[in-house]
Amino acid sequence: MARLASVFFFFLLCFQVFAQKTSRDSYAVPSVAPVIPAAQTKSVDGIAHFINRHYKTPQEKVQAIYQWLAANVVYDVQALSLGPQYYERQALITQTLATRKALCQGYAEVFHALCAQTGIPSYLITGFVVPRSTSTPRSHAWCAAQLDGQWYLFDPTWGAGQLENGTFVSRINQRYYMVPPARMVQTHLPFDPLWQFLPQPLTYEEFLSSKATSPRPKRTFVFLDSLAAYAAASPKAQLAGTIRRMEAHKMIPAVALEQLNDLRKNQAVIQHNETVDLFNQAVTSFNHGIDQLNQFTRYKNQRFYPVKPETELRKMTTSCTAQFQEAKRLLQLVKSRNNTQLLLPLENLNSQVENALMQAKSQEMFVTRYLKTPLKQRPALFYKQALAEKE
Known part of the structure; x- marks a missing residue:
């Protein structure tokens, strides 16, 4: 009897995000990005080897990762018109390092991969933001990393600069470096509430309506226990948990529903x-x-x-x-x-x-x-x- 086969393709959203404009005063004094020999910047292994050799503490390493990305990868404005793209994770990382251009997914994938190679616990987070120029939520990707036992958020895309009249202006922005969860959730809402790292996560509705509190007291979400359970679970169980938490929202905006449907498709493929x-x-x-x-x-x-x-x-x-x-x-x-x-x-x-x-x-x-x-x-x-x- 002939063997039946099935192929599972990764589907990584190509997030079309315009960085929020911020006043010049919001930019911290730019730190110096590490200068890494060109031959070593062609792969995650090469960059990670340089960082591990020249930086000692996790804080120094993650800062070097953030600054190198912000200084060396530019936002791919032309790719915005192409719409969602299908990518295999490693192929996207390779493309980002080869072209030095990326949308938010590319920035986040490289940041996450470098954290893994330098011994820093991290997660890649997908969610949505609402740019100031529009009221329409847009998909986005950023990262979380653990330093000294605490979880912080990092957005290397917005940290690299901003769009001005359709042109990307490179400028290292420290505002989106090592952001506390309670502050990051004001502008970035994960699709899965687990990645808010908060005891009382915001709902989609609260985020979009700028209401941080509900009429009724919320139950405390012991996210550290949930994180431990997530880390110990199989990919199939992780996916099921994400879908369950997303479905628990009473109101699901179109941008989150699109992601939820993609996750359901992945679950069906599994x-x-x-x-x-x-x-x-x-x-x-x-x-x-x-x-x-x-x-x-x-x-x-x-x-x-x-x-x-x-x-x-x-x-x-x-x-x-x-x-x-x-x-x-x-x-x-x-x-x-x-x-x-x-x-x-x-x-x-x-x-x-x-x-x-x-x-x-x-x-x-x-x-x-x-x-x-x-x-x-x-x-x-x-x-x-x-x-x-x-x-």
Whole structure:
């Protein structure tokens, strides 16, 4: 039976975000960005090696990452007109370092990757912002990093400069460096409330209406426990948790709904792949069982010659049965509704497994009867078994 396959593609949104204009006074005195040899800036490994060698503390390292990105990567204004793009994460990082241009996803991916290579706990966050020039929420990406046990937010995109009359002006902005969660949530709202790092996260509605409090007291969200649970969970469980928390909002704006629908699609792809994998595992077990059953049949046709020990002879049939039972167990786990193309193959394989199980059990019974029969009477059993199988 041909193996069924499924491919899961990463879908990374190309966030079209215009940095908020801020007054010149809001810019801190620019810090000096590290000067890294060009040969080392072609890869995350090269940049991280330089930073690890020249900076000692996590604070120094994360500052070097932020400043290098802000000083060396420019906002890709032309890419704004292209709309959402499909990217594989590593390909986007490679492209950002090669072209020194990026939208927010590229900035955030490189920042997150460099944190990982320099030993700084971090997360890449997706959410939305409301630029001053419009009331329409726009998707955006930024990062969180843990320093001295505390979580801070970093937006290397907005830290690199701003758009002025459709032109990107490079200017390192320290305002979006190491921002406390309570301040960052005033301008950046994650799709998943977990990444607000707050005991009482804002709802989508509160953020968009600029109301930081609700008429009724909110339940305290123990986000540190949730972060620990998230970190320990499988990617599938992490995705399910994100979807659950997003769906809990009473009002979901279009920008968040689009993201939620994409996550649901990813979840469906995972379920589809799991279904295909289970089916293929069942096929493998079935085929192993058939191979073993065929080996036993050939040996039986030779009237169990050359002679094998009793334990080995019994194992030849019990191993077949075990393989078919495993195939049956796996097929019971297959949810064909996740892949309607499996409906007919599933029905056919179930039938084949049941038939094979009956054959294996029959051969087990024959071996048991054979071993209980006196030596001189054993040859007649083969003749009787052959007649019984013809009938």
